[in-house]
Amino acid sequence: MPALAVHNITKHFDGVKAVSDLSLTIEKGKITGIIGPNGSGKTTLVNVLSGLLNIDSGVVVVENTRFSRIRPWDGMRFGMTRTFQQVRLFNQMSVLDNILVVLTKRNLWSSFFEFHNDYHLHRAKEILERVDLWEKRHELAGNCSYGQRKLLEIARALATHSTSSGKVHSEIFLFDEPYSGLFPEMLKTVSGLMRELRAAGKTVVLIEHDMGLIRELCDYAFVMDGGALLASGKPNEVLARQEVIKVYLGE
Structure with missing residues (x-):
């Protein structure tokens, strides 16, 4: 059952498309990874989902409720909370x-x-x-x-x-690079929390650059590039795809 979804959303900044005609669905009670190179639109997507940014077009769906413009307090009504790249x-x-x-x-x-x-x-x-x-x-x-x-x-x-x-x-957690700058013991603490949230039926959206963590924790992964969806699927399958290796890993 979907917890969150976006349908054909687009967001411009000064004429540049940060997110372009993006559609994806995030399942309830799962850990979903969103990965991609810097500037691929990951944080813009989370800012849209949490109501910090208005979309130019498209629809955001939270717990089967459709929004053409979602505000922070809309997400809070559904138990959504988030962290930021910059603390x-x-x-x-x-x-x-x-x-x-x-x-x-x-x-x-x-x-x-x-x-x-x-x-x-x-x-x-x-x-x-x-x-x-x-x-x-x-x-x-x-x-x-x-x-x-x-x-x-x-x-x-x-x-x-x-x-x-x-x-x-809270039912939906949006974590924007929560592992950056953490020592190994801290990494274990955060990973333990992620698993506990999933075990409790919570929905976790994880933006992360560490591919090992994506493989270890996530049930599903989306890869973004240039504001668009490049690939999606099980982490091991997605990370093995040549277009992902070429764009994200630079190989």
């Missing part, structure tokens, strides 16, 4: 407070008055322990290493739409 955190707040702000779902100032809610603190501890950042909870986010900041952004995605039972309520 976006509250750098002058602690690691713990970065999670609590998300959990309380208020503006910054009102969130400060809810930080000692027992449930929020317990849930924040669970999430930070899952990404090995609980020991860093009092450190300013801006003082953390790049890899720790990447993990914190993933933790914030997990905190979005959390339920009172402590389960992750």
Whole structure:
């Protein structure tokens, strides 16, 4: 069953087609990889899916609801959350407070008055322990290493739409290069999280350059080039295709 789909979408920037007549379907409860060389349109696609960019033409479908123009709050209604290539955190707040702000779902100032809610603190501890950042909870986010900041952004995605039972309520996760800049142990942590999300029936869209990770984690893969779909299928099959090797790997 599809969780997300795009039908013939096109997006221009100053006359240049970043995405050109693109159609693809992302199945629910699977890890789907989106790969391609730099400038192929991968991040533009995720920005469209998450409502950060309007499309010039075409249709976006989320859980069988069609949008000619999708906004961030439309995705949120369906439990969609995302991370970014460039980490976006509250750098002058602690690691713990970065999670609590998300959990309380208020503006910054009102969130400060809810930080000692027992449930929020317990849930924040669970999430930070899952990404090995609980020991860093009092450190300013801006003082953390790049890899720790990447993990914190993933933790914030997990905190979005959390339920009172402590389960992750988000249904669709869009991860834009979550592995970049991570040490080997951090890679294992993130891969473990991806598998846990899939096991829980969540939908994961993964933009990634590491072909080993795509083979290891993804159920299905799309290859983009020049804003268009070049190939799709099982990762091992797709990565063995000559047009993919030629365009993506430069061979």
